[in-house]
Amino acid sequence: MELRHLRYFVAVAEAGSLTEAAERRLHTSQPSLSRQIRDLEKEVGVDLLSRSVQGVELTPAGKGFIDHARQALMHVDAAVETARRAAQPARKTLAIGFQTGHEMNWLPPAMQVLHDELKNIEVVVSSDYSPDLAEALARGRLDLAFLRVEPGYDLEYIVVDREPLIVLMPSDHRLTTRDAIRPQDFVGEIFIGGSNKATVLHAVTEDYFRRMGLDIKLDHGVDNLAMVMSLVVxxxxLALMPEYAKNLLPPSVVSRPLDGETPTIEIAVGYSKLNTSPVLKLFRSRLDELVRPNQKH
Structure with missing residues (x-):
């Protein structure tokens, strides 16, 4: 079994189409791709994809196979990235990622942790959505990231804070007269929340409404905060989002806290156990300086 077989299989499964995967992602011919998939299935000994005129779908065997295929590819990418960095040892680097919007809260204290070392290392900073940060960590493109505890990745997480969810609404909405929004106020309103891609936020929101005894259906699921605010207007x-959204609100959108029991979402520092960076090791040794007081017990 070759790595290209795994890459081809994952690309087809994610695209849902042999033709689209061949033309747009793999830049190869569809007959050649079909042959590679058949070779993989022959080696595994079972059908991994179900083919129809609508496209392709994972078989039960394919669903069991794909997570391991992704993990294998991530480990290979991480090994390649580690080797490339080791070949350029002149200056130590630390690549830090932040969930978009959290840079304002967490970049200054992160830099303070490294204050004594900043003259000797290069810090590369980027921002992205939480699932994409988790994948970048797993593939070795980032050393550490401030993100949610994302399932499905072989990463270590240290929770540094728990962030309450808040309600976003148009600045002229009738509920702006309230100091806090009750769960019942969502009834009859258009509800905007995290999509299935925003796995953690979606799960926390569903659990909150279930505990409140409310059957609130998601009208618009998004994982892009800019799109959330556009849809609110x-x-x-109404949108239910983590508190960091307040850092990015335009004048047309305002926020209110939730009344009563408030659901929270964890903010963690994540990193790969396979990452042997000495700068990462140093940062981890000082992580206690970042943990909010209420997270230390």
Whole structure:
């Protein structure tokens, strides 16, 4: 079994189409791709994909195979990235990722942790959505990231804070007269929340409404905060988002806290156990300086 077989299989499964995967992602011919997939299935000994005129779907065997295929590819990518960095040892680097919007809260204290070492290392900073940060950590493109505890990745997480969810609404919405929003206030309103890609936020939101005894259906699921705010204004709906969203609100959108029991979402520092960077080791040794007081017990 060759690595290209795994890459081809994952690309086809994610695209849902042999033709689309061949043309747009793999830049190869569809007959050649089909042959590679058949070779993989022959080696595994079972059908991994079900083919129809609508496209392709994972078989039960394929669903069991794909997570391991992704993990294998991530470990290979991480090994390649580690080797490349080791070949350029002139200056130590630390690549830090932040969930978009959290840079304002966490970049200054992160730099303070490294203050004594900043003259000797290069810090590379980027921001992205939490699932994409987790994948970058697993593939070795980032050394550490401030993100949610994302399932499905072989990473270590240290929770540094728990962030309450808040309600976003148009600045002229009738509920702006309230100091806090009750769960019942969502009834009859257009509800905007995290999509299935935003796994952690989606799960926390569903659990909150279930515990409140409310059957609130998601009208618009998004994982892009800019799109959330656009939908809040255009649909005049309510959104349930982590508190960091307040850092990015335009004048047309305002926020209110939730009344009563408030759901929270964890903010963690994540890193790969396979990462042997000495700068990462140093940062981890000083992580206690970042943990909020209420997280230390």
């Amino acid at each position: 255009s649909t005049r709906g």
